[in-house]
Amino acid sequence: MKRLLLAATAAAGLLLSSASAWSADKLLNASYDVARELFVEINKAYVAEHPGVTIDQSHAGTSKQARSIVEGLAADVVTFNQVTDIDFLVKNGLVSDDWQKDFANNASPFYSLPSFLVRAGNPKNIKDWDDLVRDDVQVIFPNPKTSGNARYTYLAATAFAKEKFNNDDAKVKEFITKIFDHVPVFDTGGRAATTTFVERELGDVLITFESETYGVRKEFGEGNFEQVTPSVSLLAEFPVAIVDKVADANGSRDLAKSYLEFLYSPAGQKIEAVNGLRVHDEAVKAEFKANFPEVRLVTVEDVFGGWDKVQEEHFASGGLLDQIYGNR
CATH class of the missing domain: 3.40.190.10 (Periplasmic binding protein-like II)
Structure with missing residues (x-):
């Protein structure tokens, strides 16, 4: 294909x-x-x-x-x-x-945002980031260690959790860890993750750039997949x-x-x-x-204090991503 x-x-x-x-x-x-x-x-x-x-x-x-x-x-x-x-x-x-x-x-x-792609009819009724921590939901996105696409997913989910739990760091970490626990395989890049979801038919929801969800639906038929725009997402420049x-x-x-x-x-x-x-x-x-559906976009600067701070606190060796990713 x-x-x-x-x-x-x-x-x-x-x-x-x-x-x-x-x-x-x-x-x-x-x-x-x-x-x-x-x-x-x-x-x-x-x-x-x-x-x-x-x-x-x-x-x-x-x-x-x-x-x-x-x-x-x-x-x-x-x-x-x-x-x-x-x-x-x-x-x-x-x-x-x-x-x-x-x-x-x-x-x-140009820019985009992390968005969801689900199978026809949205059988698990996935609407927002909250649904990704349910025990009956498997999530597909690539390895944040190698994929910028996945790092945006991680940051967008974290931004949602920070709002939901009023910046309670322990609850935010628990929320993100549950999402990671529901990922059956971490591919190295966004296209490999799409292959896992579309061809291997693993997972209930693919999280990737909105542009990729658009392209998959365009190629494989809108009747086979549905795009779900979460209530809030992260500006991906x-x-x-x-x-x-x-x-x-x-x-x-x-x-x-x-x-x-x-x-x-x-x-x-x-x-x-x-x-x-x-x-x-x-x-x-x-x-x-x-x-392009309406969506409330937050930024790395507003939520996390800028990319330098994100790199230091989340993506550096031993940072929050390492703590959550663990030995997966």
């Missing part, structure tokens, strides 16, 4: 030392796991406007992608789904520390950046900048909206308004 079998076209072993094989008419975009279909369309449209240009893709969980780039994956640009993974590249000298000033909306051309060290070595900086700017253009924004992503262009937003 196209959505589940589409492979990345760039080899993960491509090394920085091979930069001489590149030219200014070629880019490698390292992106998040469930963005394959999106960038097939984006790249086709961009190349149509820029004949002679080649855009190669690499897809995996963004934390894994960031580590691969540090280890030598020669990506000219990254289109990630989590700020902390680009900050990891900053700390390793690959991306400038003011990267969010290079493009609009803090370098996030999709940051982009030029990998300065690679782009400068390859002489591809101008092309990299042009490519990422295309994501903000009306043509790019329409492709993104068609693929279930929420965009900033007002005309495109109005055109696709009916596709």
